Amino acid sequence: QGQLVESGGGLVQAGGSLRLLCTVPGDAFSRLDMGWFRQNPGKVREFVASITWNGQSSRYRDSVKDRFTISRDNARKTVYLQMNKLKPEDTAVYFCAARPGYYTSEYNIASNYDYWGQGTQVTVSS
Secondary structure (H helix, E strand, O other), rough: OOOEEEEOOOEEEOOOOEEEEEEEEOOOHHHHHEEEEEEEEOOOOOOEEEEEOOOOOOEEEEOOOOOOEEEOOOOOHHHEEEEEEOHHHHHHHEEEEEEEEEOOOOOHHHHHHEEEOOEEEEEEEE
C-alpha cells in the first residue's frame, strides 16, 4: 500500500469550514477502514473520526460531533472530512490513516492503523 495523499488544509476564521480529502493509491481502498487523526507539537496524536470499509459505520471524538462529517467514495478511492463551525482548538496537523477492514482492534487508537499520510495543516484563527 502506497502513501496516502491528503489535501484541503489551510487557514480559516473561527466559524468557517474546510474539507479535507485523502486519496489512497492502489486497489485496496474498498477493503480499508479509514480514519482521521490530528496532532499539535508536543502532543499525542488524537482520534478525530473513522469510517468502516463499507461506509456503514462512522465514529467521532466528542468535541467534533455535530460539526465534522466523515464520508467516503470508493469509486474515487477518497475519504473526506467535512469540518464546519471550526474553532481555534481544532488547529492541528490532520493525518489520514488506513487499516484493513477485518481488524477488530480499537478504531480510535493511532497505533492500530497501518498506513498514514504526510499530514495537512489546519489553522483556525479567533
